[in-house]
Amino acid sequence: MAEIRVEKLHKAFTDFVAVRGSTFTVPDGDFFCLLGPSGCGKTTTLRMIAGLELPTSGRILLGGEDVTFKQASQRDIAFVFQLFALYPHMNVRANISYPLRNQGMPGEEVRKRVEEAARILRITHLLDRSVSGLSSGDRQRVALGRAIVREPLAFMLDEPLGALDAEFREVMCGELRALHDRLRATTVYVTHDQLEAMSMADTIALMNNGVVEQLGPPQEIYDRPASVFVADFVGSPPMNFIPFHGRVAPGDKSVRIGEAAVAVPEAREGIAEGELLLGARPEHVQLSASSPLRASVIDAEYLGTTQIVTVSTAQGTTLKARLSSEVAVRPGEHTGLVFHPKKLSLFEKKSGRALRSALHDEAAHG
Amino acid sequence: MTATTLAHSVVEPSGRSKGIAGTVIVVYAVISMVPLVWIFLTAFKSPSDSIAYPPKIVFHPTLDGTCNLFTTISRQTADYISSLPPPMNVCDRIARARNMVVAGPSNFVPRFLNSLIIAFGSTALSVVLGVTAAYAFSRFRVPAKDDLLFFILSTRMMPPIAVAIPIYLMYRELGLSDTHLGMILLYSAVNVSLAVWLLKGFIDEIPREYEEAALVDGYTRLQAFRKVVLPQATTGIVATAIFCLIFAWNEYAFATLLTSGQAQTAPPFIPIIIGEGGQDWPAVAAATTLFLVPILVFTVLLRKNLLRGITFGAVRK
Numbered sequence: 001m002a003e004i005r006v007e008k009l010h011k012a013f014t015d016f017v018a019v020r021g022s023t024f025t026v027p028d029g030d031f032f033c034l035l036g037p038s039g040c041g042k043t044t045t046l047r048m049i050a051g052l053e054l055p056t057s058g059r060i061l062l063g064g065e066d067v068t069f070k071q072a073s074q075r076d077i078a079f080v081f082q083l084f085a086l087y088p089h090m091n092v093r094a095n096i097s098y099p100l101r102n103q104g105m106p107g108e109e110v111r112k113r114v115e116e117a118a119r120i121l122r123i124t125h126l127l128d129r130s131v132s133g134l135s136s137g138d139r140q141r142v143a144l145g146r147a148i149v150r151e152p153l154a155f156m157l158d159e160p161l162g163a164l165d166a167e168f169r170e171v172m173c174g175e176l177r178a179l180h181d182r183l184r185a186t187t188v189y190v191t192h193d194q195l196e197a198m199s200m201a202d203t204i205a206l207m208n209n210g211v212v213e214q215l216g217p218p219q220e221i222y223d224r225p226a227s228v229f230v231a232d233f234v235g236s237p238p239m240n241f242i243p244f245h246g247r248v249a250p251g252d253k254s255v256r257i258g259e260a261a262v263a264v265p266e267a268r269e270g271i272a273e274g275e276l277l278l279g280a281r282p283e284h285v286q287l288s289a290s291s292p293l294r295a296s297v298i299d300a301e302y303l304g305t306t307q308i309v310t311v312s313t314a315q316g317t318t319l320k321a322r323l324s325s326e327v328a329v330r331p332g333e334h335t336g337l338v339f340h341p342k343k344l345s346l347f348e349k350k351s352g353r354a355l356r357s358a359l360h361d362e363a364a365h366g
Numbered sequence: 367m368t369a370t371t372l373a374h375s376v377v378e379p380s381g382r383s384k385g386i387a388g389t390v391i392v393v394y395a396v397i398s399m400v401p402l403v404w405i406f407l408t409a410f411k412s413p414s415d416s417i418a419y420p421p422k423i424v425f426h427p428t429l430d431g432t433c434n435l436f437t438t439i440s441r442q443t444a445d446y447i448s449s450l451p452p453p454m455n456v457c458d459r460i461a462r463a464r465n466m467v468v469a470g471p472s473n474f475v476p477r478f479l480n481s482l483i484i485a486f487g488s489t490a491l492s493v494v495l496g497v498t499a500a501y502a503f504s505r506f507r508v509p510a511k512d513d514l515l516f517f518i519l520s521t522r523m524m525p526p527i528a529v530a531i532p533i534y535l536m537y538r539e540l541g542l543s544d545t546h547l548g549m550i551l552l553y554s555a556v557n558v559s560l561a562v563w564l565l566k567g568f569i570d571e572i573p574r575e576y577e578e579a580a581l582v583d584g585y586t587r588l589q590a591f592r593k594v595v596l597p598q599a600t601t602g603i604v605a606t607a608i609f610c611l612i613f614a615w616n617e618y619a620f621a622t623l624l625t626s627g628q629a630q631t632a633p634p635f636i637p638i639i640i641g642e643g644g645q646d647w648p649a650v651a652a653a654t655t656l657f658l659v660p661i662l663v664f665t666v667l668l669r670k671n672l673l674r675g676i677t678f679g680a681v682r683k
Binding site: 050051052071072073074075076077078079081083084085087088089098099102103146150156 | 573575576578579580581582583584585586589594597598
């Protein structure tokens, strides 16, 4: 088990830059998610940590030791691939024991370790089967078995659930987290699925265009997005953005949108007059007939206990609100919008950067 | 519309088209089998039957051809023959019936062994060079990779015999003429381009994740290649080996030009088997029949590997 430190990691390929100066630390025993859209550099980062790719510049420290240019085989890291990469010419037991046999471990010890790993993953009954006949979930368990049997310094998981069916993915999500809680091994998990990241991670690093946009626990990323990109990427449906023109001074507690004054968390920094965005999560939007911020209902999507109501403001902005299913909504209905004043974010439209406000006070201490 | 047309599937071929396909295949097989069958029959004809006109389909089988192939015979007087001890084997008996005696073994067996050594030797060399080069081209960033691959392919863009004269002169200078090594090198030079291109295709198909998994599991690049890539490239290696072997085994022009004694292979030897009074067709036919056997055995033995899929579905695509 070890801490992983990545310093100013940079990777340029011939025709594009995959990772631009990323710096982050994965604490020992952390479940760390690299989250982002495809092509954001998350997999390249993971492959550099594992030693499958060499960085253009920067450093990687594993348990305090500089491993930047060490061979993959000498890093003691286990890697689980999206496509499982089980050796088709070996059975399940041979696949799991493969890394151990290479170390010259005595046969009895190998057998014990393999059976222990198989027990943890509940695949003991499959040990003597060929990998070709297994379901994708079982194959992923075998691939995990091959990783945990080594007791490595850290686990790298590259979209391990990407190839599974939706229902199986949920089951495996739970299993992975339980496995981590049991082993307490430092884990770096790459995914483009924000739900996976939110439900499993201790820490999320959200990447975009080769840059870490925000680093923090899931709650932090969700509640206090550092940029429009983060706010838009995380959450389903994503955060609503209401564009307006105006200025903010430190200490301001409201902004003007059209005719309406909207209460926001107290601003801690100011910004000169320009195009701004007000960000509101769907669950922080409510309908209120008396509100001066007028809107009309376009559509309501029933989800059981909640419903997602799509509304359009007088300015033509479309918003989604997560309301209780008890609230009666008719498409075409004219109504007003109110927001949860403590939960709103303000962004500069041009840079996408979030303005610091009372919303960030707690985070600054934590 | 009848029930049968309603049940017609667009995926499964219908019974009728299956029938047509089957007939075409059988007709094709019969047509291509005819020369082989004729050669096989000729091998058991007497020399006069083999050139009889109209051709004889029903004949009295003999081992004349086979004996002529494996032995050399010489004419002796009847007195001398009657003074000899009784014939030791079937060839002795056949020879003596024609007032001849077996003088010793022919050159066929050494020529056939030459063919085996050269064909299998060059196949092994081509495949070893091919698989290592193909792996490098498939996995590493080789400078000017595409140009190199094109260059390798370009060596096949003219008939190899076009460079026969330079090769003949070079081989004479280097002392490679009429040697096993010389022929192995020559056939490998021709085959290696085919091997690289074929094997590169197969290795490209093997997901990199397999080796990467082995690399993070503590294996070196070479170990990963040997224990993970090679077992999965078996199908490709077998297919490539069969192609290389068939070329090297059947090659006639260079063998005629560059070998005469010591390293002569079977193809230039077979057509010049001269019997009593001209071409000995039954002996040629017997040699040709035997010549087909090694390739047939090799292909049949490895048939299973040829047909097997590469990845077996352990990777989900």
